[in-house]
Amino acid sequence: MAKLRFATVWLDGCSGCHMSFLDMDERLIDLASKVEVVCSPYVDAKEFPQNVDLTIVEGAVSSEEDLEKLRKVRKNSKIVLALGDCGVTGNVSAMRNLVGVEAALKCAYDELSDDNKGARPNREVPKQLERVSALHEWETIDCFLPGCPPPADAIYHILSSLIEGKEYDIFNYTRFGK
Numbered sequence: 001m002a003k004l005r006f007a008t009v010w011l012d013g014c015s016g017c018h019m020s021f022l023d024m025d026e027r028l029i030d031l032a033s034k035v036e037v038v039c040s041p042y043v044d045a046k047e048f049p050q051n052v053d054l055t056i057v058e059g060a061v062s063s064e065e066d067l068e069k070l071r072k073v074r075k076n077s078k079i080v081l082a083l084g085d086c087g088v089t090g091n092v093s094a095m096r097n098l099v100g101v102e103a104a105l106k107c108a109y110d111e112l113s114d115d116n117k118g119a120r121p122n123r124e125v126p127k128q129l130e131r132v133s134a135l136h137e138w139e140t141i142d143c144f145l146p147g148c149p150p151p152a153d154a155i156y157h158i159l160s161s162l163i164e165g166k167e168y169d170i171f172n173y174t175r176f177g178k
């Protein structure tokens with residue numbers, strides 16, 4: 001039987017959700033026997049591939065680069081799972097909305113920086129969007145797993161259900177967005 005094509009992506013998050021994923025420990029071996037990991041920070045893929053069955057996305061949408069990645073993910077994935085509170089609600093990443101982009105950049109580069117005060121990178125840092133958003137504010141998301149981070153047990157449960165094709169878990173309850 002063909003293995004399910006599986007991807008993970010992180011946008012504006014702290015990577016804690018991916019660390020919780022790794023906390024599945026030996027259950028990763030069970031999952032690995034059922035999926036082919038086609039893209040992930042774990043495997044260092046550079047381009048998001050086509051024809052992915054299931055993609056989990058950590059983090060909120062804060063920059064033009066995040067938005068472009070999310071659009072690629074949606075276009076090329078049958079099922080998209082928002083993993084963790086940043087993707088589900090904006091969470092910590094969206095605290096930037098309280099002050100706005102300019103004030104956040106001023107604080108980071110002009111006030112808190114030890115070296116090169118006031119110097120702002122213009123190539124390495126992607127252009128920030130005016131507002132940090134949850135994933136479903138931009139694209140349709142099929143499934144949501146909240147938590148900061150979600151516990152490994154919950155990640156295992158939902159991934160097992162999706163991999164086994166229990167679609168009622170997805171479409172009856174959680175499909176959301178544009």
Ligand code: SF4
Pocket residue numbers: 012013014015016017058059083084085086087091092147148149150
């Ligand atoms: S939900 Fe929590 S653990 Fe996950 S990326 Fe956001 S801040 Fe980090």
